[in-house]
Amino acid sequence: MISSDSWLGALLEFWDEIVHGDKVPRLVKILLAAALLGATVWSGYVFKELTELAKPQIPPEVKPSPKVAEEAKRLDQVVGKFRATVQARGGSTELSVLASTISRKPFVPPPPPELQEGVSVTLAKEVTPPLIIVRAIIVNEPDSVALLDVDGLSDGLVVKKGASFGDGQGRIVAISAEKVVFTWAGQVYEASIEM
Missing domain, CATH: 2.30.30 (SH3 type barrels.)
Structure with missing residues (x-):
């Protein structure tokens, strides 16, 4: 038998007094049972709402208007131009290969416009120091x-x-x-x- 000196014994004695004792009126017992039943129903409702929130919801499909389609097409063209610019600036070798195939020298400055064909020009000789x-x-x-x-x-x-x-x-x-x-x-x- 559990003595009433321990916490468990005191709790069991309190429970026994509520259920079987005459000190607690019948109305308090009914209110406690109703509160317990209401808390159980409320917990079930909250659980149902929580499971409804966890389900993925698919929004209804909306057809785009013609203006939106035109804007999307225009933005795709802008993005294409931007990507081409980034590729050209980002070390793409296509431009240098193209320039070399058509006999251009992209890294040599162009001659001055006053030079014409048939006029001979002597270029200054570059002098490099000895080692x-x-x-x-x-x-x-x-x-x-x-x-x-x-x-x-x-x-x-x-x-x-x-x-x-x-x-x-x-x-x-x-x-x-x-x-x-x-x-x-x-x-x-x-x-x-x-x-």
Whole structure:
């Protein structure tokens, strides 16, 4: 037997008093039963509504008006033009292949309009500097010296600031601990020391 000193015993004693006891009037018992029955009916109604909401509902199909169809066609054309533009700008090789097949050079600037056929034009010759390899640098504040290998001209060339090489086309401008600065045909270049 469960004693009334525990929670379970107190709960069972309270339930027994409600059901069989004389302290609770009959009207309270009827109201409790009606509330229990009403709560059961309400729970069933809420469950039914919840299952109705869970069912997928298919909306009725609406036929588009002619204006909507025209607008959709126009927007499809705009989208097609946009996609073509994106493809052309996004590295598409089709345009370059097309330009090369019709003997065009897309990356060469066009000639000036004053040039006409039959008129000969001499183009300026582009002068590229020789390959210079710096073998050694001796830094002494008033007179710094560098040992250079100049491709096609000489190997083991010892130079200091102001020295010229390559038939006067090249001239040493500065010598520092990291690099040699020189000019070749009016352009300034740098050669770093090889480690």
